Amino acid sequence: xxxxxxxxxILMVSDFFYPNFGGVENHIYLLSQCLLKLGHKVVVxxxxxxxxxxxxxxxNGLKVYYAPWKPFLMQNTLPTFYGTLPIIRTILIRExxxxxxxxxxxxxxxxxxxxxxxxxxxxxxxxxxSLYGFSDIGSIHMNKVLQFxxxxxxxxxxxxxxxxxxxxxxxxxxxxxxxVIPNAVDTTMFKPAPERLxxxxxxxxxxxxxxxxxxxxxxxxxxxxxxHLYPNVRFIIGGDGPKRVRLEEMREKHSLQDxxxxxxxxxxxxxxxxxNSGHIFLNSSLTEAFCIAILEAASCGLLTVSTRVGGVPEVxxxxxxxxxxxxxxxxxHAIKKAIRILPHIDPQEMHRRMKEMYSWHxxxxxxxxxxxxxxxxxxxxxxxxxxRYLTCxxxxxxxxxxxxxxxxxxxxxxxxxQPDSEVEPVPDFKRTELKTEVRK
Amino acid sequence: MxxxxxxxxxxxxxxxxxxxDTHHIIAQRSAVKPIVTYLLAILIVAHxxxxxxxxxxxxxxxxxxxxxxxxxxxxxxxxPIVKESVIIMPEFGVQLETHYGSGKINRRFIPVSKIxxxxxxxxxxxVTCCWCLSFLIRDGNELTLVFKKFxxxxxxxxxxxxxxxxxxxCKESFEFQEDG
Numbered sequence: 001x002x003x004x005x006x007x008x009x010i011l012m013v014s015d016f017f018y019p020n021f022g023g024v025e026n027h028i029y030l031l032s033q034c035l036l037k038l039g040h041k042v043v044v045x046x047x048x049x050x051x052x053x054x055x056x057x058x059x060n061g062l063k064v065y066y067a068p069w070k071p072f073l074m075q076n077t078l079p080t081f082y083g084t085l086p087i088i089r090t091i092l093i094r095e096x097x098x099x100x101x102x103x104x105x106x107x108x109x110x111x112x113x114x115x116x117x118x119x120x121x122x123x124x125x126x127x128x129x130s131l132y133g134f135s136d137i138g139s140i141h142m143n144k145v146l147q148f149x150x151x152x153x154x155x156x157x158x159x160x161x162x163x164x165x166x167x168x169x170x171x172x173x174x175x176x177x178x179x180v181i182p183n184a185v186d187t188t189m190f191k192p193a194p195e196r197l198x199x200x201x202x203x204x205x206x207x208x209x210x211x212x213x214x215x216x217x218x219x220x221x222x223x224x225x226x227x228h229l230y231p232n233v234r235f236i237i238g239g240d241g242p243k244r245v246r247l248e249e250m251r252e253k254h255s256l257q258d259x260x261x262x263x264x265x266x267x268x269x270x271x272x273x274x275x276n277s278g279h280i281f282l283n284s285s286l287t288e289a290f291c292i293a294i295l296e297a298a299s300c301g302l303l304t305v306s307t308r309v310g311g312v313p314e315v316x317x318x319x320x321x322x323x324x325x326x327x328x329x330x331x332x333h334a335i336k337k338a339i340r341i342l343p344h345i346d347p348q349e350m351h352r353r354m355k356e357m358y359s360w361h362x363x364x365x366x367x368x369x370x371x372x373x374x375x376x377x378x379x380x381x382x383x384x385x386x387x388r389y390l391t392c393x394x395x396x397x398x399x400x401x402x403x404x405x406x407x408x409x410x411x412x413x414x415x416x417x418q419p420d421s422e423v424e425p426v427p428d429f430k431r432t433e434l435k436t437e438v439r440k
Numbered sequence: 441m442x443x444x445x446x447x448x449x450x451x452x453x454x455x456x457x458x459x460x461d462t463h464h465i466i467a468q469r470s471a472v473k474p475i476v477t478y479l480l481a482i483l484i485v486a487h488x489x490x491x492x493x494x495x496x497x498x499x500x501x502x503x504x505x506x507x508x509x510x511x512x513x514x515x516x517x518x519x520p521i522v523k524e525s526v527i528i529m530p531e532f533g534v535q536l537e538t539h540y541g542s543g544k545i546n547r548r549f550i551p552v553s554k555i556x557x558x559x560x561x562x563x564x565x566x567v568t569c570c571w572c573l574s575f576l577i578r579d580g581n582e583l584t585l586v587f588k589k590f591x592x593x594x595x596x597x598x599x600x601x602x603x604x605x606x607x608x609x610c611k612e613s614f615e616f617q618e619d620g
Contacts, residue, residue, distance in 0.1 A: 055562040055569075068566050086567040094569060422447065424571075424593050426562075 008371050009041040009096055013113040014103035015076050017046040017064065021268050023292050024104050024129050027183055029058070034364030036060045041428075043095050045088075047077045047109060061429070065091060069109070079108040081403065082410055088116045089414060093423040099123045099154075099374060105132065105142060105167075111149045118152050118385070119407045123374045126150060127157040128167045131289045131310050143170040144392075148400050151388045154374035157181050157367070159290040160311025166289070172391070181366045182314070184358040185295040192301030192347035193276040201232045202339060205278030205302065207266060207293060208285070210241030215284030215307060220246050221328035222284070224254045226335050233339070234259050238266035238274050275300040280338050286326055288312050294321065299354045301347020305338045307331070320350060382408050444596050451596035461528040461607070463600045465592050467519050477516045481509030524587045526600055528607045534575075538588050546588075554578055558586075558604035560597060573597045573604075 012032060016024040032042040037060070044064045048054075056064045067087055072078040091097070100117040102110035105128050114124045126149065133139040150156060150171040156178045158164040164178050197203070204226070210216040220243075223235055237247060237260065244262070251260050266274055275281065281297030283306040290311045294304045298320050306312050308323040315321075322341075324334035382404070389400040444451040447468060454462040488505030491497040523539040533551040540546070556576040561583070563572050570591040574583035586600070 054564045065564055065569075067564055083566075087564070087569070090568045422593075424595070427594070 006372070007039045007041070008375070009098045010035065010043070010371070011092065011095065011097045011100045011113075011117075012042060012044045012103065013046070013100060013107075013110050014044075015047055015071065015107040015109045016104055017044060018058070019049055019052065020075065023183070023290075026268075026292070027127075027129065028103055029062075030184075030186065030360045031364055031367060032062050033060055034360045035367070036062060037361075038364055038368065040368075041095075043091070043097065045091060045109075045113065047071055063095075067109075074106075076107060077109045077112075079112065081112070082407060084109065084112045085116050085407070085410060086414060088113050089120060089411070090423055092117065092120065092122060093420055094426050096425055097122065099125060099371060101125045101127065102149075103127050104129050105146050106130070111145055114149050114153065115404070115407060116411075119382075119404065119411050121379060123154040123377060124152075125155050125157065125370060125374055126153050127159075128163060129159060129289060131163060131166045131287050132170060134170070144396060146171045147392045147396070148389070148403075151392055151400070152385050153177070154377045155179060155370050157370060159183050160314045162311040162314065163289040179366070179370050181363055181370070182358070183290050183292050183295070184360045184363050185292060185299050185354065186360065187299050187351065187355045187358070190272055190275070190296045190299035190351075192351050196347060197277070197279060199279070199343065201234045202230070202280065202342065203234050203236060203278040204280045204282050204305075204335070205236045205238070205275055205297070206282045206284070207238040207271060207274060208283065210237075210239050210243040210247065212243065213286055214241075215286050215326060216241065216243035216247065218284040218286075218307070218326060218328060218331060219282075220250045222282075222331045222335070223247075223260060224250060224256065225328065225332045227254065227256055227259055229332070229336070230339065234261070236261045236263065236274065236278060238263040238271070240265040271296065272300060275302060278302055279342055280305060280335070282335070283307065283312070284326070284331065285309060285312070291315055295354070295358060299351055299358075301345075301350045303338050303342055303345050305331070305334050317353075320353075442599075446593060449590065449592045449596060451592065451599075453599060459529065461530070461603055463526045463528075463603065464523055465525070465587065465590050465596060466523045467521065467590070469519075474517050477513055481512050484509050484512075521589050524590050526586060526604075528603055530607050534604065534607070536586060550575065550577070550584070552608055554580075555604075555608045558601055558608060559583070560594070560601050571597055573601055 012028050014024060014028060016022060017028055018025055028044065032044060035042050042062060044062065046064065046066060048066045048068045048070065053066045053068045056066065058064060069077045069084065100113060100122050102114045102124065104110060114126060117124050132142060134143065150173045156167065156173060158167050158178055158180055159182055161180055164180050167173065168175050168178060206219060208214040226233055247262065251257055263274065275297055279302060281294065281302040281304045283291060283294055283304065285291065285307055286309060288310040294306055294315055297304050298316055304316060304321040306321060306323055307326040309326060313323060322334045322338045324330040386401050386404065389404060390397040392400055441456065442453045450466045450468060452464040452466065454464070485505045488502045492499055492502050519541055521538055522541050525537040527535040527537065531552065533549055534555070536548045538546040554577055556578050558573065558575055561572045561574060563570050571594045573586040575586065577584055
């Protein structure tokens with residue numbers, strides 16, 4: 001495949017990719033597919049999952065390297081600082097990569113890859129998908145690592161303006177370097193039911209992991225209150241997690257077995273059918289950088305009731321969402337308002353508007369602009385880059401400089417051991433599309 | 441006869457004998473590396489002897505230094521395998537040979553009826569990526585590697601793979617097809 005002018009070779013790096021399912025995984029996959037359609041070359045690097053190790057090809061020739069580094073904590077590769085330098089260098093040279101795009105602050109592989117890519121002179125981009133705190137010990141350390149990685153990043157992307165503010169404050173990155181590109185939803189997959197559901201009973205759908213962060217405790221307070229006020233309302237709860245037990249107890253205590261359905265974990269392919277069985281989507285997250293779940297619900301024509309946290313207010317227009325404080329009484333009030341305005345909602349119209357507002361092709365085109373901007377940044381030598389690390393802190397700055405100097409030395413030693421010319425580039429395979437036969 | 445070489449391997453294709461097609465991969469021998477390694481080992485032993493005789497360190501220091509020097513020589517110079525060969529006998533089968541430094545030769549013969557397809561696979565290790573030439577064996581669960589230890593570069597593997605495809609009557613495909 002001959003590369004046209006203006007087309008890039010991108011390496012996406014993250015600990016989070018298929019076969020794991022989630023927001024970050026979906027984002028990387030769909031963005032990569034749209035970039036491939038735009039004519040760029042995309043390669044993904046992640047760690048090995050169970051027995052899935054080595055090179056795999058996905059739809060449209062998306063090449064994925066499952067590097068045999070086993071995860072050690074919450075899907076993250078063991079951080080060895082310099083251990084991944086040889087494999088990352090090999091992949092960058094053999095795939096003729098022009099820029100490296102890392103995803104998610106909580107991914108150790110991402111941080112290491114960005115560090116090594118910068119040492120070797122590649123341009124790097126970082127996308128932050130979540131909001132993090134400032135005060136607890138875990139967040140303090142995470143933010144320091146992020147400061148280190150982002151001290152020398154070419155450009156950064158955040159999924160909402162709130163997320164941009166959070167990332168800039170945590171990392172000290174200049175705001176001019178941060179672009180805001182919201183996530184999108186696959187509107188061809190999330191469509192409303194062809195026939196509108198009857199208004200009796202009114203069904204409220206909740207699909208989320210049942211954990212503290214996603215506000216499962218709020219649901220325990222809100223559901224009995226709403227069931228008491230509205231005898232014709234039913235709840236469907238999809239998802240699993242540590243808080244499931246509390247919800248089951250709530251169901252038993254208030255005898256709501258016939259009014260609250262607990263579906264357990266819902267595979268991503270079945271989410272649409274669960275959404276299509278409801279009128280209102282309830283999101284009770286305590287923190288959310290963007291919230292793709294409410295996009296999926298709106299695309300299926302459901303009216304959303306959500307907590308006003310993080311980037312949620314930026315996602316949907318005011319007539320598609322009712323916001324509330326993360327407080328049970330305020331949420332009950334919001335659900336009351338939603339039930340009142342429900343008859344005026346047209347699911348097909350909502351879906352049509354979502355199709356116009358959000359698409360992954362749009363995200364890919366905007367990301368392309370960020371890539372072009374990153375590649376126009378000047379090439380800088382190690383000595384020119386080191387002062388950026390010194391600004392990270394009195395002691396941390398000097399430590400980070402030392403880490404980068406050692407990385408540089410190790411890279412040069414590696415080049416002596418195995419020169420760049422010895423790493424064979426991978427031949428680019430031609431894709432031929434079979435024409436489907438028209439059967440008569 | 442055609443030859444391709446790089447810093448680690450030499451590929452020799454010998455098709456002078458009409459019926460049989462032979463491909464050899466030979467490990468390169470450097471002139472400088474053994475001299476430097478032996479010098480380093482001698483230096484380590486000499487330093488240990490000096491410590492023992494002049495500074496009064498125990499004799500175990502000298503013994504450890506011998507051991508360490510031997511390990512260094514083995515790691516950097518000693519090549520257990522000097523050559524791996526693929527001998528293709530059309531209509532009959534493929535013989536895979538491994539020639540050891542000690543003079544021993546290990547031979548494996550695979551009849552052509554058992555070979556489903558020769559494949560070039562990309563392998564990923566924790567530190568690098570390489571290409572492996574292997575056979576898909578009929579009724580077999582695993583791939584059979586053509587080269588036991590050597591990992592020659594793709595430019596040396598491709599002519600061998602093409603010759604194997606012709607001998608085993610498989611169509612080469614280096615395009616991948618997708619349902620439209």
